[in-house]
Amino acid sequence: QGEPIRVLVTGAAGQIAYSLLYSIAKGDVFGKEQPLVLVLLDITPMMTVLEGVVMELQDCALPLLREVIPTDKEEVAFKDLDIAILVGSMPRREGMERKDLLKANVKIFKSQGAALDKYAKKTVKVVVVGNPANTNCLIASKSAPSIPKENFSCLTRLDHNRAKSQIALKLGVTANDVKNVIIWGNHSSTQYPDVNHAKVNVKGKEVGVYEAIKDDSWLKGDFILTVQQRGAAVIKARKLSSAMSAAKAICDHVRDIWFGTPAGEFVSMGVISDGNSYGVPEDLLYSFPVVIKDKTWKFVEGLPINDFSREKMDLTAKELAEEKETAVEFLSSA
Numbered sequence: 001q002g003e004p005i006r007v008l009v010t011g012a013a014g015q016i017a018y019s020l021l022y023s024i025a026k027g028d029v030f031g032k033e034q035p036l037v038l039v040l041l042d043i044t045p046m047m048t049v050l051e052g053v054v055m056e057l058q059d060c061a062l063p064l065l066r067e068v069i070p071t072d073k074e075e076v077a078f079k080d081l082d083i084a085i086l087v088g089s090m091p092r093r094e095g096m097e098r099k100d101l102l103k104a105n106v107k108i109f110k111s112q113g114a115a116l117d118k119y120a121k122k123t124v125k126v127v128v129v130g131n132p133a134n135t136n137c138l139i140a141s142k143s144a145p146s147i148p149k150e151n152f153s154c155l156t157r158l159d160h161n162r163a164k165s166q167i168a169l170k171l172g173v174t175a176n177d178v179k180n181v182i183i184w185g186n187h188s189s190t191q192y193p194d195v196n197h198a199k200v201n202v203k204g205k206e207v208g209v210y211e212a213i214k215d216d217s218w219l220k221g222d223f224i225l226t227v228q229q230r231g232a233a234v235i236k237a238r239k240l241s242s243a244m245s246a247a248k249a250i251c252d253h254v255r256d257i258w259f260g261t262p263a264g265e266f267v268s269m270g271v272i273s274d275g276n277s278y279g280v281p282e283d284l285l286y287s288f289p290v291v292i293k294d295k296t297w298k299f300v301e302g303l304p305i306n307d308f309s310r311e312k313m314d315l316t317a318k319e320l321a322e323e324k325e326t327a328v329e330f331l332s333s334a
Contacts, residue, residue, distance in 0.1 A: 004035040004066045006081050010112070011088025011130065012040030012070070013049040015240065019247035020087070025057060025065045029255050037067045041077035042088065074115040081120040085250060086112060086140065089130025099326060102135065106330040109136045113143025122147055125257055125295070128154040129250060133187045134270050135323040138285040139331060141272070150297070153257070154270030156191065156287035158242070158249035159183040163193040163227045167200060167209055170218075177201040178209070182289045183227075183268035184309075185316025186323075191287065192312035193227040195219060197303050220308065260293045266300045267292075277301055278313065284320045 007024060009017050017040075023029060025038060038057070042050050050070045057068050071077050078084070090104035109128070116124060124147060128137035137154035141147075163181040168174055178200045184192040195209040202212055213219060226233075234242040253269065261267055266289040273284045276299050280286050289300040305313070 001033055001035050004037045005030060005083065006037045006039060006079075008039040008041060008077055008081050008084040010041045010077070010084075010086045013042040013046040013053060014087065015243040016087050016129065016246045016250075018053065019243045020085070020250055021053065021057060022060060023247060023251050025060065025062045027064050029251050030258055032064070035064050035066050037069065038065065039069045039071065039077050039081070041071055041074070044072045047072055074111065075119060078112070078115040078119040081116070081124045083254065084116060084120065084124055084126045085129065085254065086126065086136070087129045087250075089136060092131070098132075098323075102132065102323060102327050103330045105130070105132065105136050106139050106327050109139040110143045110331060113140035116140065117144035117146050120147070124151060125254075126152045127250065127254060127257075128152070128270075129246065131187065132323060134285040134287070134320055135327050137270060138272075138283075138324060139327055141285070142328075142331065149272045149274070152272065152285070153253070153297070154187065154285055154287075155246075155249060155253055156183040156187050156268045156270050157253040158246050159187065159191055159193065159227060159230075159287075160268040161245065161249050161252065162230045163195065163223075166223055166226055167195060167198065167213070170223075171200060171202065171212055173200060173202065179265050180289070181209075181268070182266075182303075183287045184313045185287055186320050187270065187287065188316075188319065189228045189232075190316040190319045191228055192309065192316055193224055194309055194312075195223075196306065196309060197289075224312075256292050257295060257297070260295075261291050266290060269297065271297060275299075278303075278305065279310075280313065280317050281321060284317065284324060286317060286320060 054068050054070050092101050133154040141152040160183050164175045164178045167178045181198045182194040198209040199206050200212045268287050270285050270287045273280045273286045274282050290297040
């Protein structure tokens with residue numbers, strides 16, 4: 001079974017982590033042979049709740065789980081990590097401007113980035129989930145100069161999965177029959193779910209989504225809006241944010257980093273935009289279609305971009321550039 005890997009989950013007493021930890025610990029992410037040590041970080045007031053989570057993980061009696069370490073100290077949490085899943089962030093409170101949200105999160109992710117830089121392995125893979133995920137991820141990366149920028153990614157897999165399932169529902173097929181949808185840009189309501197390059201398996205034959213659905217106005221209208229606003233719709237209905245689906249998306253994202261993407265398929269991930277061929281400005285943490293092999297992602301190159309897509313891709317890039325500008329101002333004073 002080999003050496004255990006060290007996996008950190010932050011915001012570990014929260015509801016996304018509650019759905020996530022069991023999947024990781026039982027082998028859904030790193031495989032059924034890979035033992036692991038789970039490190040759980042949360043803020044001091046949540047330590048009692050975290051103790052309860054630890055008891056439950058123990059009570060699951062999982063063979064792969066070698067040790068669970070609950071902590072409120074960064075120097076304990078970030079030590080010798082193989083992978084860090086940064087779920088915890090300051091949530092947006094009622095009446096809070098996006099700017100206030102950015103300011104609070106810059107502080108958190110500057111501190112966690114510095115802790116990664118100081119304590120974690122240089123090969124650590126860092127996945128940022130806490131919102132605003134793209135910009136939080138950029139700040140963490142900038143605060144960890146000794147860890148390669150490519151090792152940082154943020155979660156847009158939930159949006160990717162939402163897009164896949166909307167297409168599958170519309171066509172009466174399974175989500176597995178749909179592949180190569182793309183989420184471009186920010187994990188926000190400006191993101192662009194793009195199915196121009198997506199394929200769907202209908203009765204054993206692979207066809208383009210536009211060809212299969214034959215309803216361009218839905219694909220350019222309600223489909224995009226549904227995916228963009230799905231998070232808000234879940235909150236409205238459930239009075240809580242999406243936790244089960246977010247946890248599943250984190251598992252998908254991390255498993256693909258670990259084991260690679262299936263042949264002929266690409267996935268969406270927020271990654272550093274440096275060197276992309278799609279006209280997205282450098283030094284943004286932007287969601288692109290990627291393929292992954294040997295724990296290394298590469299942009300999917302050469303996809304033709306029509307005018308409709310170009311406009312949407314530029315709009316979300318503009319929002320990210322503005323967020324970055326605000327965040328970097330706070331970074332110098334944080």
